[in-house]
Amino acid sequence: MGHEHHHHHSSDMSKAFIWGIALNAVFVIVEATVGFLSNSLAILADAGHNLADVASLLIAFLAFRLALAKPNTKYTYGYKKATVLAALANAVILLIAIAVIIYEAVERISTPVEIDGKIVMVTAGIGILINGFTAMLFFRNKEEDLNVKGAYLHLAADALVSLGVVISGGIILFTSLFWLDSVISIAIAVVIFASTWALLKQTLRISLDGVPYNINPEEMAKEIESTHGVKSVHHLHIWALSTTQNALTAHIVLSEEIQLKDVSKIKAEIRHKAEHLGIQHCTLETESSEDKCLEDRQC
Numbered sequence: 001m002g003h004e005h006h007h008h009h010s011s012d013m014s015k016a017f018i019w020g021i022a023l024n025a026v027f028v029i030v031e032a033t034v035g036f037l038s039n040s041l042a043i044l045a046d047a048g049h050n051l052a053d054v055a056s057l058l059i060a061f062l063a064f065r066l067a068l069a070k071p072n073t074k075y076t077y078g079y080k081k082a083t084v085l086a087a088l089a090n091a092v093i094l095l096i097a098i099a100v101i102i103y104e105a106v107e108r109i110s111t112p113v114e115i116d117g118k119i120v121m122v123t124a125g126i127g128i129l130i131n132g133f134t135a136m137l138f139f140r141n142k143e144e145d146l147n148v149k150g151a152y153l154h155l156a157a158d159a160l161v162s163l164g165v166v167i168s169g170g171i172i173l174f175t176s177l178f179w180l181d182s183v184i185s186i187a188i189a190v191v192i193f194a195s196t197w198a199l200l201k202q203t204l205r206i207s208l209d210g211v212p213y214n215i216n217p218e219e220m221a222k223e224i225e226s227t228h229g230v231k232s233v234h235h236l237h238i239w240a241l242s243t244t245q246n247a248l249t250a251h252i253v254l255s256e257e258i259q260l261k262d263v264s265k266i267k268a269e270i271r272h273k274a275e276h277l278g279i280q281h282c283t284l285e286t287e288s289s290e291d292k293c294l295e296d297r298q299c
Contacts, residue, residue: 010064010068014061014064014065017057017064019134023130023133024053027050028047028051028054030126031047031123035123039114039116040115040120041113041181041182042188043123044104045188045189046124046127046158046165046188048097048100049192050127051097052154053151055090055093056154060083060087060151063085066078066079066083067080077241080245081241082242083147083242084242087146087147087150087203091196091199091200091203097192098189098193098196101185102189105186108185109182114178115181117170117172117173120169121169128159131155131156131159132155135152135158135159138155144244145243145244146202153195157191157195161191161192164184165184206243209240215238215246215278215279219277220273223270223273224250224252227273229262230266230270233251234253237249241281246279248279248281248282248283249282249283249285252286254266254287254288256289270282270284
């Protein structure tokens with residue numbers, strides 16, 4: 001049953017990615033064309049942001065498919081780590097987009113260009129619909145996977161950005177304050193930066209095999225030591241295998257009175273506790289307190 005559900009879930013996610021990529025790609029082409037014709041930097045910035053979205057959705061989708069591939073002798077974990085590299089690439093692409101937008105906007109403020117407010121409003125209005133719709137596709141699974149969360153954040157930010165562009169188009173239509181267009185593009189860049197920064201921090205940490213943000217290592221150590229028959233724990237390592245799966249290795253010192261037959265029960269209990277804290281893969285090494293390991297701590 002569990003497998004069926006998982007399969008259904010992954011085909012749903014694939015559909016969400018494919019819809020998101022297709023809709024946004026078409027919209028980027030439309031938006032870029034309109035941006036050039038109407039001289040609106042805000043629309044071009046929005047198109048650039050949407051293009052970064054298409055790239056990030058593509059990367060996330062590839063990573064998502066790769067993560068489903070089976071492990072083999074060369075890649076004993078499969079290709080799960082691709083999801084982490086994808087999230088990292090994603091954040092970097094967005095930072096580059098931000099730099100370009102800000103540079104252009106600053107150039108423009110000194111020499112404002114005439115802009116057609118009506119066209120700006122209509123195009124950005126379509127943007128709200130497309131981004132809003134695509135964001136909803138990812139809403140349900142956004143807390144389970146950093147890549148899906150990244151995709152969701154981008155799309156939600158895009159919908160807000162488009163709203164800002166609509167408003168600026170309206171003001172330009174009535175007041176001819178053309179420099180407003182550049183100011184809005186800078187605001188867009190700031191919005192993107194805010195959402196990207198958190199993603200970059202999380203991804204860098206797990207790229208360096210740090211403990212994932214949603215896991216508390218002290219709590220895990222406490223849980224292990226509170227297990228009946230466990231004296232202490234050391235060499236506790238927790239890291240991410242992918243944006244959705246975490247692993248743990250630990251050396252566990254057992255109390256003197258523990259028999260061999262109890263060991264598997266203790267391990268099962270620890271695995272169960274780890275599962276609750278979001279860690280799917282546990283490798284546990286058991287020792288008695290006489291073992292050498294405690295002194296040299298090198299193993």
